[in-house]
Amino acid sequence: MSDTPLRLVIFDVDGTLVDSQADILGAMHLAFSAEGLATPPRDQVLGVVGLSLDVLMPQLAPQADPDTHSRLVQGYKDSYMQLRALSGAAQSSPLYPGARDVLEALQAQPDTLLGVATGKSRRGLDKLIEGHGLHGLFVTQQVADFHPSKPHPAMLHSALSETGVRAEHAVMVGDTSFDMDMAAAAGIAGIGVGWGYHSADRLGAAAHTIESFAALVPLLDSIWSD
Template sequence: MTPKIVIFDWDGTLIDSVDHIADSLHLAATELGFPALERDAYKDIIGLGIIEALQTLYPGLAMDEIQAIREGYGRYFFSKQTTPQNVFAGISELLAELAGANAQLAVATGKSRRGLARALESSGLGAHFAVTRCADETRSKPDPAMLMEIVEHFGIEPGEAVMIGDTIYDMDMAQRIGMPAIGVEWGVHPRARLEEFAPAAVASDMAALRQALYLA
C-alpha cells in the first residue's frame, strides 16, 4: 500500500537545480572577496537553510556578511527561472500516479518561502502539493521540525508518511522521528552516504522509486 503522505525534498529530488545552486553560491561569495571553494563543497550543503549553509561553508561569518552573500545568492539564483524543463524526467507522472493512489503530497525543503513559491508556480508542480514547509519559516534540516509540522497538519504519525530526498539531511531528519525515508541517487549525495541513515530504500532511477513506493 502506498504511504498516506509522501513528502518530497525539492532541489535535487524533484528539480534538476544542483549545479545552478552551486554556481550561484560560488559567485555570490567570491564577488565579496570570500575564497572560492571546491565545487563539491557548495553542493554538499544543498538542503540546509541558507544561513546554516553559509555558516558551514565559511565558519565564523558575521550576520551582516551572511546577509550580503545571501542577497548576492538570491540575485544570481533568481536570474534563472525554474521551468517544467528543469523537472526531472518522470516526476510529473509519478506525482499524478501518487495522487491517483489517494496519497497526499507535501514538500519539505531548505529553500526560502519566496524561492519555493516562485518555483512551485514556474515549474508547473504547485497543484500537486497539499502542504509545503521551508527552512526560513521553521527550522533547517536536519532538525525534523518541518516533518513534524507536516504530519501534525494531516493528523497522522510519522510512521504513516515517507520522506523522499537526495541528501543526508533528508535521511537524518526522517530517522530522528522514526519516519521511513527513501533516498534518490540523482541529486547531491551518493548512495553510500544516504545509506548511513538506514533509509527504507535508495532509488537509482524513477522505476526503482516507483517500486519503493509500491507503485510497481
C-alpha cells in the first residue's frame, strides 16, 4: 500500500480549462440589450468572470436596481444556454491546448484526485463535462449554486472535506485573482495560469504561476517532491 498522501488538484473552469469568452461576451450583450442597457466593455466583463452572477451583475451595472440585476442574471443564463445549444459546449467552450492530456495524466496517478471549483451553475458544468466527454475525471465538483461567490473559501473547504485531503496536499489552479485569493483563504497553494482572463499582475496571491499546461505536472512533481 502506498505511503504517499492523497493529493488533490482543483481546477477553475472558465479561463483555466476552457476558453468560453465568446459565449460569455455574447450572452452578456444579449442580457444587457434586453434591458436597454449598454453592454459593459470586454475587459470589464472578463475581469469579473469567476464571480457568481448575483455578485458580478451589480458590479457591471452599478446604477441598476436589484430587480434589474435579477433580470440580467436570468437573461444571461438563458442567453448563454441558447448560444451553447447553437454549436455545442465543446465548440463554444473549447479546452485550452494541453488541458485534456494533463487531466488524463493526473488522473492516471494513483494518489492524485481531481476536482473543480467554478462560478458556473451545476447545469452549466454538467453540460460542459458532457460536451467534452470528461465524465469521471472530477471526484469533487463545487459550483456556484451551493456556495458563496469566490473568493470565499467555502468551495475549497467542501472539496477537502469530500475527498479527505489535507490542505497542504492540495492545489488550486486558476486564472483569476478570485481563484488565488480563495486558495490563500483556504490554506491551499494557488497556481495561477497565464492564458486566462486576468493579467499576471492581478495574481499576486498565487504561490506559483505557469504559462502552459505542459508546465503543470512538472511543477506539481516539484511541489510534492518533499
